[in-house]
Every structure is written in C-alpha cells, then in structure tokens.
Amino acid sequence: MSTVTVPGTPTQHEDVDTVGRRWRLGVGFLIVADASFVAAMLFSYRYLRGLNTEGAWLPHGSATPPIWVSWVLAAGFILSALVFRGGERAIRRGDSGRLVLASVLGVILVVLVGVGQVVQIAGFPFAIASSAYASSVYLLAGANLFHLVLTLFLGLAMWNRARVGKYSAAENWQVGIVSLWWAWVAIAAVLSALTTSFIVSPLAGG
Numbered sequence: 001m002s003t004v005t006v007p008g009t010p011t012q013h014e015d016v017d018t019v020g021r022r023w024r025l026g027v028g029f030l031i032v033a034d035a036s037f038v039a040a041m042l043f044s045y046r047y048l049r050g051l052n053t054e055g056a057w058l059p060h061g062s063a064t065p066p067i068w069v070s071w072v073l074a075a076g077f078i079l080s081a082l083v084f085r086g087g088e089r090a091i092r093r094g095d096s097g098r099l100v101l102a103s104v105l106g107v108i109l110v111v112l113v114g115v116g117q118v119v120q121i122a123g124f125p126f127a128i129a130s131s132a133y134a135s136s137v138y139l140l141a142g143a144n145l146f147h148l149v150l151t152l153f154l155g156l157a158m159w160n161r162a163r164v165g166k167y168s169a170a171e172n173w174q175v176g177i178v179s180l181w182w183a184w185v186a187i188a189a190v191l192s193a194l195t196t197s198f199i200v201s202p203l204a205g206g
Contacts, residue, residue: 052201063125070193080109081186088179094169103159114148147185
C-alpha cells in the first residue's frame, strides 16, 4: 500500500541548528581523519630521514628542491585562510558584500598557490622512486594539492551562495564550517613546509 501525499500538506523540516550541528560534527570528523593522514605522512618523512637505511634516504649527489618554495606556498595558503576568515567575521555582522569579496580573493589566492604547487611538483629534480626522500616529498606535495583542490571547490561554493544572498547575520554556519577547514589546511601546509625544511639525515655520514 503506497502513501499518498496531498498537495499543500506541510512537510516536516529539521531545525536549522540541528542540521548545522550535524554538519559541524561531520566536518570535525573529516578534519580529524585528514589530520591523522597528514600526521602519518609527516611521521614517515621524519622516520625515514632518521633511519636512513643503507643510505636510501638521499643518495650522495642527489639534487633537492629549494626549501623556500614550500614556505611561499604555505604563506599563500595562510593568507587565503585569513582573507576568508575576515569574510566570515563580516557575515556575522550581516555584511554579505564583504563575504562575497573575501570568497573571491580567497579563491584567487588558492588558485595561485595551486599553480605554484603544480610548478613545484613538475620542477622536482628527481623521479618519485629515486629515493625515500623523493617519494616522501612527492607524497606531501600531492596531499597539499588535494587540499588545494578541495578548498577551491568549497571557496567557489561559498562565493556563489553568498552572491545570491544565502547567508545572513542569523544564518551563516556553513561559512564557519568552511572557514574551519580552510584554517586546518593552512596549518597542514605549514607543518609540511616545516618538516621538509630538514633534508639531510643525521646518519648521512654513517
């Protein structure tokens, strides 16, 4: 027996705060899962560098990429996160125009960082399987690129929804969730740049 819905019958909708709490919890779990993955990669880098089994970490004479490039990319990501955070604070005051502008600027910065990340990967002076160091650096750079692509998608969604007036001072929890993710990936970029700043193994001379 099928259920017939009479036209005009009011439907039951969940409370906005209930949905918001569920989304925040979901994003919180996503960040925890992603943080665990990033932590595992950073630990692997440090472990392989410290162990340097049979000199496989970085064979003598191997070229290495400039350290400053990773820091410039991390700085760009931090700037984009701060810009979007400014938009989040503005919409809490009811200023949707500032959120639109912050979303656009944040997306532009993410695109620039993404281009820089691709250029860095393409310019690595080694093959991915040439050493343990090379494999680790490629993995971390790939993770950063994944973060950039996902953040770009979220940033474009924020811009579009803000542009059509979906957010206000009373309803903006989606903006806060995206801002939280944006802040996390900026932190992840800094941790990656910091870790890869240490290249030579302490057992290199052993």
